[in-house]
Every structure is written in C-alpha cells, then in structure tokens.
Amino acid sequence: CSQNTDDQQVKDSLVQLRCHFTWDLQIEDSEMPDLENRVLDQIEFLDSKHAKVGIHNLLAYVKHLKGQNEDALESLKEAEDLIQREYPDQTDLRSLVTWGNFAWVYYHIGRLAQVQTYLNKVEKTCQKFGNLFRYRVECPEMDCAEGWALLKCGGKNYERAKACFEKALEKDPENPEFSSGYAITAYRLDGFKAKIKGHMEFSLHPLRQAVRLNPEDQYVKVLLALKLQDEGQEAEGEKYIEEALANMSSQTYVFRYAAKFYRRRGHLDKALQLLQSALKATPTSAFLHHQIGICYRGQMIQINMATNSQPRGQDREKADRIIRSAISHFEFAVDIKPTFEIAYVDLARMYIEAGNYRKAEDTFQKVLTMNPVVREIMQEVHFYYGQFQEFQKKSEVNALIHYLKAITIGDPSVAKDKSINSLRKLAFKRLQRNASDLESLSILGFAYKLKGNMEEAVEYYERALRLAADSANSLGRGF
Incomplete structure (x- = not known):
C-alpha cells in the first residue's frame, strides 16, 4: 500500500513541473515523423x-512518445551539456525544463530514485529563487521555453505560443530571445490567416524589433524580408535577403525562405x-518538397501562357516532364506530413494536369475528410474540387454542392x-439552357x-418565387 502512496506522491509532484510532459503539446500521431525530421534538421542546421x-528537449519528448526512453535520456544529456556551455552563469534556471523532462522519463521507466534526484534539483532551485511553489518556477525564461x-509542435499550438512569448515580454520587453520567439510566432499566425479578408497583419513590427535585437540571427532576417514583400516593400526585403545569403549562418533555412522570396518575384x-x-542538406523536409512542387507548377503555367494552353512538340514534352517532377515532390510532401492539407490540393490539381482523374479524386477524398487548424483552407479544398467536378467530371450538381x-x-x-463567382457562372449557364x-x-x-448586391438578389429571389407560385397554381388546376 505504501508503494502506491509513494507512487501517487511522486506523480503529484511531477504534475507540478513545467516541462514538455505537462505543457499539453498538441501533436497528432501522423505528424510525428515530420516533427522528428524537423527537430533533427534544426539540431544540425539552425x-x-x-x-x-x-x-x-523536444527531441527527448518525441523519443519518449515513440517508446524510445533510453534515446530520450541521451537527448536530455545533450541539452544539459549545451546549458553548461551556453549559459554558465544561469545553469540552474536554464536547466529546470530539462530536469523536469528527466524526472518524467525516469518515472516512465520505473526508476524512482532518479526521479527523486531531479525533483530535488528543481525544488532546490525553486527555493533559491524564493518561489512560492515547491516544483514550479514562475519566470519569463520558463514562459519563453x-x-x-x-511553436515547434505545429499550428494547433501557435495561439498558446504567442501568449507565452507575450507574457515573457511583459517582464523583459528588450530580451532578444523572447522577441525572436514572439516575432516568429506572429509571422506564422499571419501566414495562416493571410487568405482571410480583413485579417490585420501584425508581424511586421515584431520582426523589425527581433532583427534589431538579434542582428546576427539570419533566420529572423529572412522572415522579415518575406513580410516586407507581403507589404509591398520588396526592395527593402531584398536587402535583408542578400545580407542573409552572404552570411554562412543557418544557411539551409535562409535558402528556404530566400527561395520563397524569389519565387514570388517570378524568378523561378x-x-x-x-x-x-x-534539399541536399535536409532531404526529408516536407516544406522544401512542397515549395519545389510550387516552382514547377509556376514553370508549367509559363509554358501554358506562352503556347495559349496548347503546348506541342518540345513544349509538350517539357510540360509533361515538369508535371511529373511537381507530382513527385508533392507526393513526397504529403507522405512525410500527412496533415499537409494545401499540399494535397496542389497534388490533386497536378494529377488533373496529368490527366490522372482517378488519383485526383482519391487525393481530394483524403483532404475532404480533414479538419485543419485554419478552417478557411477547406474553402480552397471545396472550390478546387468543385472545379474538378464541373470541368473534368462534367457533374454540375456535384460542382454546385462543393461551391456552396x-x-x-x-x-x-x-x-x-x-x-x-463559379457558383454564379454555373447558375447562369444552367439558366441559358432552361430559363425556368x-x-x-x-x-x-x-x-x-x-x-x-441586394437589388439583384431580390430580383432573382422574386423570379424564383413567381415561378414556384405559377407551378403550384398549374398543379392546382391540374387536379
């Protein structure tokens, strides 16, 4: 019985810790391979x-979720070594998350003596900083961690990440680390909502602030460049891109975002x-494969424009080759990241270009059952599926359903x-065939x-009502 009591006391203590095990990180099972890839890439190249x-620390948590607790302990030891090197005068405070994770992993493998060792370390640090709680430190560094x-665990967590960085910045507004985290989160949230009309973009100021406080951080610099491009300040953006490209730091990530900048300028x-x-450095990046696919799609559109959508001979061969390349990159992106909704839409549209309607249908069906973080993505899914139904499958009824x-x-x-607009065009087309x-x-x-347009709306509703009344009258007369 005392064994159970001990176990319960330990569990009660663990729940108080601030670490990956208590932060309620929203990660779907299908996202795990992509998350692990991204984490490994960042360890090597960021x-x-x-x-x-x-x-x-996050890698340790992912390893634990995969049942690889010994590997998780190795990652936590690496985190500890890094803290000793990077924060020699702040090791206690900076180690709290790592110690919390150690305690949890040891608990899961049943080594309660080690659990107690790490709980004691946390408790001692809490006392040292005069904290109110036995195992929980309230400080901006912890909010930032x-x-x-x-932020690393994907879109479902971004709003909560933003709140954490805001809380940290309230205490220390000029802190480079807090500023950088807040700016990146703001940029991601803006990107999510970019297609929504009336969304007030808010990341430009935080990105400028982060670049000012982190002049050596090339990653934040290229995000600022992309945001400036969004805001129509491309020349200033390009200055930051060139600066970042001239620097060897975080090159793999700089290349990604610089590529996006040039693609949007039309420099495919x-x-x-x-x-x-x-891609040579990070061959399993879903983001990179998707971006490469988009570039190929851009090249295909250029060929179609140059040939009035009737490419022949060499142009046709080149277009087919580009379509095949785009498909293979989009396929890789959704294989590695099965929750990548927009990549499914891009893949389905490419299958249509290749004339492979069966695969296009299968791909649309996969994405139609998804529940993305940003609901507006489903507008695109239904729109493009409606187009497919109207123009390739020749089903006006299905097209109407999906436009609606x-x-x-x-x-x-x-x-x-x-x-x-597509709904309106299709309705006009049907009225030309049958005015009633x-x-x-x-x-x-x-x-x-x-x-x-209320006048037109009323006009069409009235016509519909008159027709309905006429038809009811004629039915009445028929009986």
Whole structure:
C-alpha cells in the first residue's frame, strides 16, 4: 500500500513541473515523423543559441512518445551539456525544463530514485529563487521555453505560443530571445490567416524589433524580408535577403525562405536552385518538397501562357516532364506530413494536369475528410474540387454542392470569392439552357446576396418565387 502512496506522491509532484510532459503539446500521431525530421534538421542546421536547448528537449519528448526512453535520456544529456556551455552563469534556471523532462522519463521507466534526484534539483532551485511553489518556477525564461516548445509542435499550438512569448515580454520587453520567439510566432499566425479578408497583419513590427535585437540571427532576417514583400516593400526585403545569403549562418533555412522570396518575384530558376541546395542538406523536409512542387507548377503555367494552353512538340514534352517532377515532390510532401492539407490540393490539381482523374479524386477524398487548424483552407479544398467536378467530371450538381460548401465555411477570403463567382457562372449557364430552372434562380439570389448586391438578389429571389407560385397554381388546376 505504501508503494502506491509513494507512487501517487511522486506523480503529484511531477504534475507540478513545467516541462514538455505537462505543457499539453498538441501533436497528432501522423505528424510525428515530420516533427522528428524537423527537430533533427534544426539540431544540425539552425544556428540559434536560443532554440538549441529547447530542440534537444523536444527531441527527448518525441523519443519518449515513440517508446524510445533510453534515446530520450541521451537527448536530455545533450541539452544539459549545451546549458553548461551556453549559459554558465544561469545553469540552474536554464536547466529546470530539462530536469523536469528527466524526472518524467525516469518515472516512465520505473526508476524512482532518479526521479527523486531531479525533483530535488528543481525544488532546490525553486527555493533559491524564493518561489512560492515547491516544483514550479514562475519566470519569463520558463514562459519563453514553453513558447518555443509550442511553436515547434505545429499550428494547433501557435495561439498558446504567442501568449507565452507575450507574457515573457511583459517582464523583459528588450530580451532578444523572447522577441525572436514572439516575432516568429506572429509571422506564422499571419501566414495562416493571410487568405482571410480583413485579417490585420501584425508581424511586421515584431520582426523589425527581433532583427534589431538579434542582428546576427539570419533566420529572423529572412522572415522579415518575406513580410516586407507581403507589404509591398520588396526592395527593402531584398536587402535583408542578400545580407542573409552572404552570411554562412543557418544557411539551409535562409535558402528556404530566400527561395520563397524569389519565387514570388517570378524568378523561378533562382528559387529552384536555392531549394535544391537546401534539399541536399535536409532531404526529408516536407516544406522544401512542397515549395519545389510550387516552382514547377509556376514553370508549367509559363509554358501554358506562352503556347495559349496548347503546348506541342518540345513544349509538350517539357510540360509533361515538369508535371511529373511537381507530382513527385508533392507526393513526397504529403507522405512525410500527412496533415499537409494545401499540399494535397496542389497534388490533386497536378494529377488533373496529368490527366490522372482517378488519383485526383482519391487525393481530394483524403483532404475532404480533414479538419485543419485554419478552417478557411477547406474553402480552397471545396472550390478546387468543385472545379474538378464541373470541368473534368462534367457533374454540375456535384460542382454546385462543393461551391456552396466553400461559401458556407469560415470568414470572407479569396477562395470564398472564387467560389461565389463559379457558383454564379454555373447558375447562369444552367439558366441559358432552361430559363425556368428554380434552383439556379435561387442560387443566383443567394450569390448576389453574399456579394452585397441586394437589388439583384431580390430580383432573382422574386423570379424564383413567381415561378414556384405559377407551378403550384398549374398543379392546382391540374387536379
């Protein structure tokens, strides 16, 4: 009985620790391989003193989730060594998360003596800093460590990461590490919501601040460049890109974002060259494979524009080769990251270009059942699936269903506008064939109402009502 009591007391103590085991990190099983790849890539190629300790701790947590507790302990030892080297005057405070993780891993493998050793270390540090809690330190460094962990674990955790960095910055607004974490989180959240109309972008100021406080951090610099490009300040953005490319630090990551910058400028060959260089270093990056696929799609569009969408001879061969390349990169991206919704849409659209409608259908079906963090992504899924139904499968009924679904999800966005326009065009097409098609008249009324054109909306609704009344009258006379 005393064994159970001891175990319960230990568990009660562990729950108080601030570490990866108590932060409720939202990670789906299917995301684990991609998360582990990203963590390993960052350990090797990201030159950031801020992030390194946290990355080793996160790797330990991932190893534990995979049942590899001995490997988890190895990663925690590496984190400890790093703390000794990077923070010699702050080792106690900086070690709290690592000690917490050690205690949890030892608990899971049943080594309670070691659990107690690490609990004692945490308790001693809490006393040293005059903390109110026995095993829990409230300080900005801990908020920041939690913020980094949440940030690394994907979109479901970003809002909570932002709150952690904000809390840390309230205590120490000029801290380079807190500033950098907040800026990266803000950039990611802006990216998530970029397609939503009326979203107030908020990451430009935090990114400028982070670059000022971290002049040597090339990663933050390239994110600032991309945000400046978004805001129409491309010349200033390019200055930061060139600075970052001239520096050897975090090169693999600099290449990724510099490539995105040049792709959006229309310099596809330069973008591809940078992406292929980055891919040599990190061959399992879902992000890189997706970006390479997008560049190939851009090249295909260039060929179509130059040949009026009728490529022949060498142009046709080149287009087919590019389509095959794009498909293979998009396939890799969704294999390694099965929750990569937009990559599925891009892959399905490429299958359509290749004339492989069966694979396009299968791919759309996979993504149609997903539940993304940003609901507005599903607008794009339903819009492109509607297009596929209308133009390739020749099913107007299915097309209407999916345009309507796109319109009823989430906030106003580009994809929602496209769906409303496609819905309107399709309804007009059907009315040309049958002027008394009640459904098409109602749909047009609905589409104009969504656009805010109330006069047209009322006109189509009234026509639909008159038709319905006439048809009811004629039915009545028939009996």
